[in-house]
Amino acid sequence: xxxxxxxxxLLILKSKNLKIKQMTEKFLNKLxxxxxxxxxxxxxxxxxxxxxxxxxxATAIVNVRKDSFFVQGHFPDNPVMPGVLIVEAxxxxxxxxxxxxxxxxxxxxxxxxxxxxxxxRFRNPVIPDCKxxxxxxxxxxxxxxxxxxxxxxxxxxxxxxxxxSATIVDKK
Numbered sequence: 001x002x003x004x005x006x007x008x009x010l011l012i013l014k015s016k017n018l019k020i021k022q023m024t025e026k027f028l029n030k031l032x033x034x035x036x037x038x039x040x041x042x043x044x045x046x047x048x049x050x051x052x053x054x055x056x057x058a059t060a061i062v063n064v065r066k067d068s069f070f071v072q073g074h075f076p077d078n079p080v081m082p083g084v085l086i087v088e089a090x091x092x093x094x095x096x097x098x099x100x101x102x103x104x105x106x107x108x109x110x111x112x113x114x115x116x117x118x119x120x121r122f123r124n125p126v127i128p129d130c131k132x133x134x135x136x137x138x139x140x141x142x143x144x145x146x147x148x149x150x151x152x153x154x155x156x157x158x159x160x161x162x163x164x165s166a167t168i169v170d171k172k
Contacts, residue, residue: 036099042069045089055101060093062132081126094148120162144168
């Protein structure tokens with residue numbers, strides 16, 4: 001369970017099933033992210049994970065380009081990143097944050113699955129060519145179920161926000 005103490009605002013992780021690894025990296029590139037997630041091109045949406053605070057928060061970068069597969073048909077004369085892919089990018093960022101914070105032995109042969117999406121709001125369209133910044137935070141965990149929240153920005157302007165839950169399951 002993740003809980004926040006009032007005085008220090010630090011998070012404490014308590015879980016019987018998950019081992020936490022010692023972490024030194026505060027930045028992951030796309031290759032490192034691909035080693036943590038099962039996603040591959042073109043569905044690996046996040047390009048970088050930075051400002052990593054182990055099992056608590058990070059900022060993911062999605063480089064939204066005019067030649068990205070999802071804008072070619074959405075919409076040809078007025079390209080926009082689909083909101084459902086912004087939510088997918090939130091989920092990938094959270095999965096990478098979680099996988100990176102856990103001991104490799106614990107995470108080996110596991111997958112992170114999105115369980116639910118709550119309060120997703122799309123405030124402004126994400127137009128290519130831009131850098132979409134996803135600020136994500138783990139709110140709590142109970143065993144293998146995690147809850148997160150995130151905000152998406154382009155040039156400091158809020159584009160979307162959401163809360164979602166995910167679970168860690170054995171690969172079959």
